[in-house]
Amino acid sequence: MRLTQEFRKQFSQHEMRTHGRKNGFVTTGQEARLTKWLPVIGLSNSMTLKDAKIPENSPIVMEIGFGNGDFLVQLAKNHPEWMLIGVEIYLPGVAKAVARLEDAGLIERTRITQLPAQFVLTRQVEEEQLDGIFVNHPDPWPKARHHKRRIIQKDFARLMVSRLKPGGFIKLASDVDELAGWMREILDATPGLINVAGDAGYIERDEDRVFTKFEQRGLREGRSSQFLHYVKETKA
Ligand SMILES: C[S@@+](CC[C@H](N)C(=O)[O-])C[C@H]1O[C@@H](n2cnc3c(N)ncnc32)[C@H](O)[C@@H]1O
Numbered sequence: 001m002r003l004t005q006e007f008r009k010q011f012s013q014h015e016m017r018t019h020g021r022k023n024g025f026v027t028t029g030q031e032a033r034l035t036k037w038l039p040v041i042g043l044s045n046s047m048t049l050k051d052a053k054i055p056e057n058s059p060i061v062m063e064i065g066f067g068n069g070d071f072l073v074q075l076a077k078n079h080p081e082w083m084l085i086g087v088e089i090y091l092p093g094v095a096k097a098v099a100r101l102e103d104a105g106l107i108e109r110t111r112i113t114q115l116p117a118q119f120v121l122t123r124q125v126e127e128e129q130l131d132g133i134f135v136n137h138p139d140p141w142p143k144a145r146h147h148k149r150r151i152i153q154k155d156f157a158r159l160m161v162s163r164l165k166p167g168g169f170i171k172l173a174s175d176v177d178e179l180a181g182w183m184r185e186i187l188d189a190t191p192g193l194i195n196v197a198g199d200a201g202y203i204e205r206d207e208d209r210v211f212t213k214f215e216q217r218g219l220r221e222g223r224s225s226q227f228l229h230y231v232k233e234t235k236a
Pocket of ligand 1: 018019020021064065066067068070087088089090093115116117118135136137138139140151212213214215
């Protein structure tokens, strides 16, 4: 069984060039789950969150770049009141997460998309619609000439803030010191955001935060993570 061209067009294709992992394997079983679930909980490229049948009054929290879904599954378990929007451009990651969410009985509390976060936030999410955004261990792109590929950029930070409700949060993690500093510098300078730890500060790890596969690998290689927590100013 293969995902049809039509299916891919609806759920995967986008006009934006992205960087990072492209190859990878989706098993036949995972394809069957994608075909079953994306028409139900997928955010296709012609939809907005308004069309996503989100129960009224549910807080809406997004995870950008959820990898294989470790953190997303944990969020769904820890916050049964939240509706989660999972955004991940790597199809094998999306496939794994969908399978795990279904197995855990949590999938109907999520909306999943393989479209890039920039597209999703610009075209599919309205201003002040989100209660929170997580960005965990974004790709570091260590070479200076690749820094422009990093997801956290000045414009992207402003875009995230515009989509948050007043009082909404952005939480980030990285085990690459230089990238954590890069994100902190950009977000500290973004109008409308307050660094909960004070300017230039990091927060402690949240107690209920799961160690993702990615983070565990960093730990084995001797890197520990730093955590950032911002809140959008409420209007006076
Ligand atoms: C280093 S991995 C971290 C995965 C996961 N957050 C974790 O902590 O294990 C970064 C992830 O961000 C995804 N990503 C990169 N650019 C993205 C974009 N523009 N929109 C959505 N996801 C993106 C990548 O495909 C990759 O899975």
